[in-house]
Amino acid sequence: xxxxxxxxxxxxxxxxxxxxxxxxxxxxxxxxxxxxxxxxxxxxxxxxxxxxxxxxxxxxxxxxxxxxxxxxxxxxxxxxxxxxxxxxxxxxxxxxxxxxxxxxxxxxxxxxxxxxxxxxxxxxxxxxxxxxxxxxxxxxxxxxxxxxxxxxxxxxxxxxxxxxxxxxxxxxxxxxxxxxxxxxxxxxxxxxxxxxxxxxxxxxxxxxxxxxxxxxxxxxxxxxxxxxxxxxxxxxxxxxxxxxxxxxxxxxxxxxxxxxxxxxxxxxxxxxxxxxxxxxxxxxxxxxxxxxxxxxxxxxxxxxxxxxxxxxxxxxxxxxxxxxxxxxxxxxxxxxxxxxxxxxxxxxxxxxxxxxxxxxxxxxxxxxxxxxxxxxxxxxxxxxxxxxxxxxxxxxxxxxxxxxxxxxxxxxxxxxxxxxxxxxxxxxxxxxxxxxxxxxxxxxxxxxxxxxxxxxxxxxxxxxxxxxxxxxxxxxxxxxxxxxxxxxxxxxxxxxxxxxxxxxxxxxxxxxxxxxxxxxxxxxxxxxxxxxxxxxxxxxxxxxxxxxxxxxxxxxxxxxxxxxxxxxxxxxxxxxxxxxxxxxxxxxxxxxxxxxxxxxxxxxxxxxxxxxxxxxxxxxxxxxxxxxxxxxxxxxxxxxxxxxxxxxxxxxxxxxxxxxxxxxxxxxxxxxxxxxxxxxxxxxxxxxxxxxxxxx
Numbered sequence: 001x002x003x004x005x006x007x008x009x010x011x012x013x014x015x016x017x018x019x020x021x022x023x024x025x026x027x028x029x030x031x032x033x034x035x036x037x038x039x040x041x042x043x044x045x046x047x048x049x050x051x052x053x054x055x056x057x058x059x060x061x062x063x064x065x066x067x068x069x070x071x072x073x074x075x076x077x078x079x080x081x082x083x084x085x086x087x088x089x090x091x092x093x094x095x096x097x098x099x100x101x102x103x104x105x106x107x108x109x110x111x112x113x114x115x116x117x118x119x120x121x122x123x124x125x126x127x128x129x130x131x132x133x134x135x136x137x138x139x140x141x142x143x144x145x146x147x148x149x150x151x152x153x154x155x156x157x158x159x160x161x162x163x164x165x166x167x168x169x170x171x172x173x174x175x176x177x178x179x180x181x182x183x184x185x186x187x188x189x190x191x192x193x194x195x196x197x198x199x200x201x202x203x204x205x206x207x208x209x210x211x212x213x214x215x216x217x218x219x220x221x222x223x224x225x226x227x228x229x230x231x232x233x234x235x236x237x238x239x240x241x242x243x244x245x246x247x248x249x250x251x252x253x254x255x256x257x258x259x260x261x262x263x264x265x266x267x268x269x270x271x272x273x274x275x276x277x278x279x280x281x282x283x284x285x286x287x288x289x290x291x292x293x294x295x296x297x298x299x300x301x302x303x304x305x306x307x308x309x310x311x312x313x314x315x316x317x318x319x320x321x322x323x324x325x326x327x328x329x330x331x332x333x334x335x336x337x338x339x340x341x342x343x344x345x346x347x348x349x350x351x352x353x354x355x356x357x358x359x360x361x362x363x364x365x366x367x368x369x370x371x372x373x374x375x376x377x378x379x380x381x382x383x384x385x386x387x388x389x390x391x392x393x394x395x396x397x398x399x400x401x402x403x404x405x406x407x408x409x410x411x412x413x414x415x416x417x418x419x420x421x422x423x424x425x426x427x428x429x430x431x432x433x434x435x436x437x438x439x440x441x442x443x444x445x446x447x448x449x450x451x452x453x454x455x456x457x458x459x460x461x462x463x464x465x466x467x468x469x470x471x472x473x474x475x476x477x478x479x480x481x482x483x484x485x486x487x488x489x490x491x492x493x494x495x496x497x498x499x500x501x502x503x504x505x506x507x508x509x510x511x512x513x514x515x516x517x518x519x520x521x522x523x524x525x526x527x528x529x530x531x532x533x534x535x536x537x538x539x540x541x542x543x544x545x546x547x548x549x550x551x552x553x554x555x556x557x558x559x560x561x562x563x564x565x566x567x568x569x570x571x572x573x574x575x576x577x578x579x580x581x582x583x584x585x586x587x588x589x590x591x592x593x594x595x596x597x598x599x600x601x602x603x604x605x606x607x608x609x610x611x612x613x614x615x616x617x618x619x620x621x622x623x624x625x626x627x628x629x630x631x632x633x634x635x636x637x638x639x640x641x642x643x644x645x646x647x648x649x650x651x652x653x654x655x656x657x658x659x660x661x662x663x664x665x666x667x668x669x670x671x672x673x674x675x676x677x678x679x680x681x682x683x684x685x686x687x688x689x690x691x692x693x694x695x696x
């Protein structure tokens with residue numbers, strides 16, 4: 001999930017007259033103060049950033065120059081509530097650099113990034129400001145603060161300490177240089193990755209080369225070609241196009257070609273990310289050393305649930321040990337199956353999706369073509385909303401008056417009774433200016449100002465689902481159904497947020513906890529009670545047959561060992577990059593293959609690597625934190641056990657999950673909150689049982 005931290009209210013920030021006034025600097029005049037996407041132009045961003053920084057600087061100066069003794073109110077709260085305009089502009093702009101970007105916006109991001117890094121450093125390295133914060137912190141035992149206030153105080157003090165406030169003046173100069181360069185490199189990484197993704201297409205004009213592809217994949221490729229003004233069919237490196245081709249095509253030569261293209265994106269060539277990766281890793285190590293940590297992972301993990309490297313290593317090692325035997329059996333089964341069908345060669349990575357899908361179809365009598373007709377996007381969305389209604393009493397009302405940033409985007413008002421909980425933007429389909437993958441983010445977070453006025457969040461779901469065609473609506477694969485549930489779990493975390501301070505609400509929790517609400521929601525996809533609520537054939541209206549649901553559940557753990565090892569390999573690679581204590585002398589490809597060799601299940605292919613497109617850790621905030629998906633899987637499997645034991649729609653269970661997890665954000669110790677919901681600390685047992693890696 002890519003998430004930007006954004007401050008609260010959208011309010012008038014200055015008076016700008018004339019017809020050419022900047023819409024980012026005036027009252028929006030939109031429903032609920034939503035961003036006026038219909039009025040914002042690229043030319044508006046940089047002046048808005050500049051004005052935002054100017055106002056934020058004035059607000060911080062007022063705190064620093066306050067003649068009164070430092071207090072929680074005039075220092076900690078005042079700092080928390082500063083920078084509204086700047087955070088508002090950043091929340092709009094940087095979200096769009098992922099969802100609807102163009103070359104001009106990418107250049108603007110390169111221009112404003114150093115400005116923002118400099119401003120951030122101006123705050124965190126301001127000695128007088130830190131002195132005021134430290135005065136309040138040192139006196140905390142004598143203050144009458146709520147749990148929420150005390151946590152804000154502690155997090156604010158730690159935030160300064162971890163951002164260089166206690167460094168010498170000489171080291172502060174080094175800190176500024178490092179953070180500035182890191183910010184610029186992350187932007188370059190993303191720019192290269194998007195360009196590399198868009199640079200490759202497989203243009204097919206001979207229909208014989210479509211053999212094996214289901215109709216939805218052929219239609220999608222035809223739409224892609226038509227949009228590009230080409231005859232025939234076009235396959236791209238976007239997941240909804242790439243995945244069906246690798247899964248169903250019988251043309252091994254073309255599959256190898258597109259797999260190699262996908263697996264070598266930004267690895268050398270015009271959009272090379274390899275030197276950027278090495279430099280990012282080196283700079284992060286320098287930053288950690290400067291702040292007194294042995295490695296960058298030590299620096300990051302201090303503020304995570306895992307706490308330290310040993311705990312992460314123990315988790316990943318334990319899960320790898322338990323997953324590898326099953327993973328090797330998975331691969332052997334697919335190889336033997338292919339051999340039984342006349343294959344006389346060792347399966348390569350571009351073969352594996354095809355043969356595993358055929359084996360799954362034969363073994364479980366199920367495939368995406370059988371399930372897709374029951375997963376019309378509109379029906380799945382309705383089902384997901386109904387689930388939120390059953391669990392949390394929410395209702396969703398579309399609002400067509402709220403401006404959107406692209407014609408495909410829709411907006412929902414979300415209510416709990418008569419109380420507006422926030423707006424939900426949904427953006428489902430891939431396009432050239434949109435990053436691949438799926439994520440939830442926010443244009444605005446929940447907060448309460450000094451006068452007690454609450455501002456509710458503006459949440460956005462951004463996905464890349466199979467587009468509708470001329471002949472049929474958007475029909476989702478089962479994987480896409482679980483993806484929507486996953487991201488919607490993040491959305492609930494944002495929409496149901498409660499609390500005074502935006503830095504502590506909603507998804508502002510450690511990375512190894514933030515995936516709990518999202519991954520828990522995926523469990524419902526395997527529950528017949530849930531599927532029966534919405535899954536019906538888009539042509540006949542027939543409810544999804546019970547036997548098909550049984551097959552979905554039976555196939556749930558198909559290749560679970562393989563999938564587990566794959567996910568663990570990502571976590572191990574991440575930790576390897578961020579536990580370095582010396583420069584990387586080998587190539588990025590060699591380093592990656594060496595550090596993940598114990599997870600290698602298929603032949604290693606020269607000239608390929610994941611790292612150059614591993615945006616989670618090199619530009620997306622998951623550095624030394626990708627293990628968090630597995631950590632959160634342990635939590636979500638354990639948490640869903642309570643739903644299974646007491647009823648998946650049980651109101652008391654849902655209420656407890658909402659009150660202790662979704663609504664609490666980071667306002668209390670996270671393990672304490674989890675135990676309040678579950679009644680015990682989690683263990684890996686539930687995850688291993690759910691995955692079929694140990695007997696139930």
